[in-house]
Each structure stands twice: as C-alpha cells, then as structure tokens.
Amino acid sequence: MSTEFHLGAGAAAAGPYALDIDPERAGWGYSSLRVLELPPGAHHSFATGASEWIVLPLSGGCTVLTDDGETFELTGRESVFSGVTDFAYVPRDAHVRIEAGSGGRFALTGARCENRLPARYGPASGVPVELRGTGNCSRQVNNFGAAGTFACDRLIAVEVLTPGGNWSSYPPHKHDECRPGEESELEEIYYFEIESAHGTDGVGYQRVTPSGQGRGTDVLAEVRSGDAVLIPDGWHGPSIAAPGHAMYYLNVMAGPGATREWLICDHPDHGWIRGTWPEQPVDPRLPLYEAPAGAAR
Numbered sequence: 003m004s005t006e007f008h009l010g011a012g013a014a015a016a017g018p019y020a021l022d023i024d025p026e027r028a029g030w031g032y033s034s035l036r037v038l039e040l041p042p043g044a045h046h047s048f049a050t051g052a053s054e055w056i057v058l059p060l061s062g063g064c065t066v067l068t069d070d071g072e073t074f075e076l077t078g079r080e081s082v083f084s085g086v087t088d089f090a091y092v093p094r095d096a097h098v099r100i101e102a103g104s105g106g107r108f109a110l111t112g113a114r115c116e117n118r119l120p121a122r123y124g125p126a127s128g129v130p131v132e133l134r135g136t137g138n139c140s141r142q143v144n145n146f147g148a149a150g151t152f153a154c155d156r157l158i159a160v161e162v163l164t165p166g167g168n169w170s171s172y173p174p175h176k177h178d179e180c181r182p183g184e185e186s187e188l189e190e191i192y193y194f195e196i197e198s199a200h201g202t203d204g205v206g207y208q209r210v211t212p213s214g215q216g217r218g219t220d221v222l223a224e225v226r227s228g229d230a231v232l233i234p235d236g237w238h239g240p241s242i243a244a245p246g247h248a249m250y251y252l253n254v255m256a257g258p259g260a261t262r263e264w265l266i267c268d269h270p271d272h273g274w275i276r277g278t279w280p281e282q283p284v285d286p287r288l289p290l291y292e293a294p295a296g297a298a299r
Contacts, residue, residue, distance in 0.1 A: 006232075007210065007221050007233070007234075008223040008225070008229065009023070009231070010229055011226060011229055014027065014230065018038060019037060020037045020038070020107075021036060021228070021230060022036050023036070023230060024112075028234070029234070031258065032113050032115075033113055033190065033191055033254050033255060033256045034053055034055075034110075034112035034113065035191045035230065035252070035254045036112070037060070037110075037228075038107070038109075039106075039107050040064070040100070040102040040107075041102075041105045042105040045101040047097065048097075048098055049097050049098075050093065050095065050097070052094055052095075053094055053112040053114045053115065054093055054094050054115045054156070055111065055112040056089050056090070056110070056147050056157065057090045057091075057092065057098075057108055058087065058089045058109040058111060059076055059079060059088075059089070059106060059107075059109075060081070060108060061078070061080060061107045062079075062105055062106020063076050063077050063078030063102070063104065064078065064103075064106060065101040065102075065103075066090040066092065067099045067100075068092055068121050069098075070096065074121075074123045076088050076090060077126070082163075082250045083163070083195075083197050084291065086131065086144055086291065086294065088124055088126045089124040089146055090121070091121060091122045091154065094118050094155075111147065111159040111252070111254045112254075113154070113156040113255075114256070115156040115256075116156075124146060124147075124152055126293055127294050128293070129144055129145065129151075130145045130148070130151055130293070131292050132144075135170070135172070135279060135284075136280075136283060137282035137285070138167065138169060139168065139169055139275065139279065140165065140168055140285035140287075140288055141163060141164045141170035142162070142164075142289050143161070144162075146159065147159035147160060149263050149264050150263075154262065156256040156257070156262060157255075158188070158253075159254050159255070160252075160253050161253075162252075163248060164206075164241065164249040164250075165243065165287045166197075166243050166245045166247045166249075167246075168243055168285060169241070170240065170241045171239035172241075172272070173274075174211065174240065174268070174269040175237065175239060175267060176213045176235070176236060176269070177266050178213055178234070179215060179267075180257075180259055184265060186259050186266075187257045188259075188264070189255065189256060190232075190233040190253060191231070191252075191255075192252070192253060193229075193251060193252040194206060194226070194229045194230070194231075194249065194250065195228070195249075196225070196243075196244075196248075197247050197249075197250070200246070203226060205224050205225065206224075206225045206226075206244060206249040208222075208231050208240075208242075209221065209223075209240055209242075210238045211236055211237045212237075213236045213237050216234055216236070219234055221233075221236075239269075
C-alpha cells in the first residue's frame with residue numbers, strides 16, 4: 003500500500019502554513035488546501051492566483067480583507083467540535099489579508115477555476131447541517147460549501163463529524179469518472195482533527211481502495227489531528243472514529259466537469275448497507291451541534 007497519499011501532521015508544512023497542498027504537490031489539476039496558524043495580533047496576506055478560496059475558521063475568528071475593498075468579520079468558533087462557523091469566499095485574481103486579533107487556525111479551501119465570482123460572506127446561520135446515515139453509520143455533515151448550497155465556480159467543501167465508534171464515508175464510494183447524471187470526476191482532500199478525551203489525543207482510520215481508474219490509490223492509514231489524505235481516485239471509506247473520540251474531517255473537492263456537482267457511485271459489494279438505514283435510528287449523540295439561528299447578512 004502506498005504512503006504517498008497519507009500526509010502526517012507537519013509533513014506538508016510550508017512557509018506560514020501548517021499544511022499546504024496545491025495541485026503541484028498533489029499531482030492533479032484543481033484542489034488545494036492550506037491550514038494557517040496565526041498567533042494573537044498576527045496577519046497574513048496571499049494572492050489567490052488562478053484559484054477561488056474559502057477562508058474557514060477552525061478555531062478563533064479573523065478579519066478577511068480583499069484588494070477590492072471588501073471586509074468580512076468572521077466570528078469563528080472555539081473548535082471544530084464546538085459549532086458551525088461563518089466563512090468568507092474570495093475570488094481568483096485577488097489579494098487577501100487575514101488579520102487575527104486573538105489568534106486562531108484557519109483552513110483555506112481552494113480550487114483552480116476559470117470564472118471570477120464576487121467575494122462574499124457566508125453566515126453560520128446559513129450552513130445546512132445534515133444528518134447522514136443511521137446506527138453506527140450516523141454522521142453529521144456541515145454543508146457550508148456544498149454544490150447547490152453556496153455558489154462557487156469549481157470548489158466543493160463540507161465538514162463531516164463522526165461520533166466515536168462510528169463509521170462514515172460508508173458505504174465506500176467513488177467519484178473518479180465523468181458519467182453524466184451518475185458520477186462526477188472530483189479530486190478530494192480529507193483533513194482530519196480528532197477530539198481528545200481522558201488526556202489522550204485519539205486516532206481514527208481511513209481506507210481507500212483502487213477502483214481501476216487513475217493512479218490506483220490504495221490507503222490504510224491511522225490518522226491523527228493535522229493529518230491529510232489525498233484521494234485522486236478510488237473507493238474511499240470507511241473513515242472510522244475510535245470509541246470515545248469524535249472525528250472531524252474537512253473535505254475539499256474540485257474537478258474538470260462542466261457542471262459543479264457531487265455525484266457518487268457506491269462500491270458494489272457494500273452499497274446494500276444503505277438499505278438497512280431506515281430500520282435503525284440516527285445515533286442520539288447527533289447532531290453534535292446545530293447552526294445558530296439568525297438571518298443571513
């Protein structure tokens with residue numbers, strides 16, 4: 003099994019970024035992810051280049067300013083396990099400054115794109131929180147940057163929270179072929195954080211198996227906070243949360259399709275599990291939290 007697709011915490015650090023994955027690093031065409039850590043009072047500027055980006059607080063809040071004169075105040079959150087966050091979209095061909103008065107950690111989810119959309123604020127109250135699966139396949143999806151939820155040119159991004167002991171990204175599925183109306187071709191990055199408990203940091207597990215497409219991606223990884231897994235192709239899942247430790251992962255996707263959509267194909271050996279979900283209740287621990295009430299601004 004190849005280890006090139008599992009990047010342990012710090013393995014893809016570069017410059018100011020604790021994690022810096024771009025198409026060149028990943029060996030593909032579109033998807034990017036950076037994790038920026040800023041101490042109190044610090045700031046960071048970057049050029050968006052040929053990519054659109056969403057600035058997503060993982061912990062703490064910040065101010066996002068663009069050279070077009072837009073300013074977005076992001077309240078943020080204490081941690082990915084404490085609540086839904088607001089966010090800011092910034093377009094390609096722009097210069098952006100992030101200021102963090104109280105410090106924080108921020109994910110920059112990006113995708114190379116052709117069209118320049120306007121910079122926008124995404125309120126936490128507008129993020130659809132979805133409960134997916136039942137029983138020990140129950141998980142929570144924060145669809146902040148999902149196709150059909152928030153307008154982007156190519157970028158698709160969501161957060162998934164899995165209670166300890168549960169399996170998510172299950173049944174295994176893929177999106178590595180363009181089959182109109184059935185499957186999208188999308189590169190994907192998984193970024194993980196594991197909730198600590200009883201003085202231990204906790205671990206999770208991620209599986210990817212070859213689908214016969216692309217690079218034959220084959221991963222069986224023990225993942226910890228700060229790790230990332232690259233999925234250029236293949237059946238991905240399960241993502242397994244160890245008992246007692248909730249698992250968070252941020253999914254970043256983009257691809258060459260003419261339509262921005264998330265269409266998946268279940269693994270033929272395991273897709274039957276969906277048929278059992280109506281017989282079981284959703285895990286009562288979910289939702290871990292809901293989007294706050296309030297009007298979009």
